[in-house]
Amino acid sequence: MPIDIVTSFIEAVERMDLDHALSHLTDDCEYDNVPIGKVFGRDAVRDTLAPFIARFEQVQWVVTHQVGSGNLDHGVVMNERLDRFRAGETWLELPVAGLFLVRHGQISLWRDYFDMGALTRMFSADSH
Amino acid sequence: MPIDIVTSFIEAVERMDLDHALSHLTDDCEYDNVPIGKVFGRDAVRDTLAPFIARFEQVQWVVTHQVGSGNLDHGVVMNERLDRFRAGETWLELPVAGLFLVRHGQISLWRDYFDMGALTRMFSADSH
Numbered sequence: 001m002p003i004d005i006v007t008s009f010i011e012a013v014e015r016m017d018l019d020h021a022l023s024h025l026t027d028d029c030e031y032d033n034v035p036i037g038k039v040f041g042r043d044a045v046r047d048t049l050a051p052f053i054a055r056f057e058q059v060q061w062v063v064t065h066q067v068g069s070g071n072l073d074h075g076v077v078m079n080e081r082l083d084r085f086r087a088g089e090t091w092l093e094l095p096v097a098g099l100f101l102v103r104h105g106q107i108s109l110w111r112d113y114f115d116m117g118a119l120t121r122m123f124s125a126d127s128h
Numbered sequence: 129m130p131i132d133i134v135t136s137f138i139e140a141v142e143r144m145d146l147d148h149a150l151s152h153l154t155d156d157c158e159y160d161n162v163p164i165g166k167v168f169g170r171d172a173v174r175d176t177l178a179p180f181i182a183r184f185e186q187v188q189w190v191v192t193h194q195v196g197s198g199n200l201d202h203g204v205v206m207n208e209r210l211d212r213f214r215a216g217e218t219w220l221e222l223p224v225a226g227l228f229l230v231r232h233g234q235i236s237l238w239r240d241y242f243d244m245g246a247l248t249r250m251f252s253a254d255s256h
Contacts, residue, residue: 113243115242
């Protein structure tokens, strides 16, 4: 099911196993952080995600709701998440709603909706 | 299906038929605009939505993806939307991801994820 692809992707991110996470994306995957912008391609996703993840000692993406339709060839998954990042003793949290399109067993589009101000506040909390 | 309840709700908003739209919500519905805050109850949703809608001559909530699970007693729906609002000749647009929980045929939770900066820019465009 498309949901299983997304769950496996998120679990790999939580293990900070970027190679395995990125193996779930198509070569030309579109990664769209709505208030920031889009990048295209697995390498561009790595360049975006790797330095972000590297700032933190632990990552938890808590999926509070997740729904999907279609099949592995042509699927749609959306989830509501609380993306949590641990810096030292402090957990920083970002509420996110994500959309994933699945094509032939891989994620071809990953689009996250969140508030840019919440991300900015998260990073300024990290700097204290 | 839970998706049909949400579709009917959105279509009523697009007709600016708030009475019909609100009839799809439970009495104690939670309405959560994530970067702004929550209100509880059908009357509070009306007080939030009515003055917002009244600023505009036309409303289109274009659903680009929508997925659901469960049944009318206990359902989950998520959608990706482009909420469009016409002021004079100008269409203002806000990208949104929404979560809806359906209980006994009504929406008990409506939670929208969007960027507060995008909403602020939308309103400042409206003032020109």
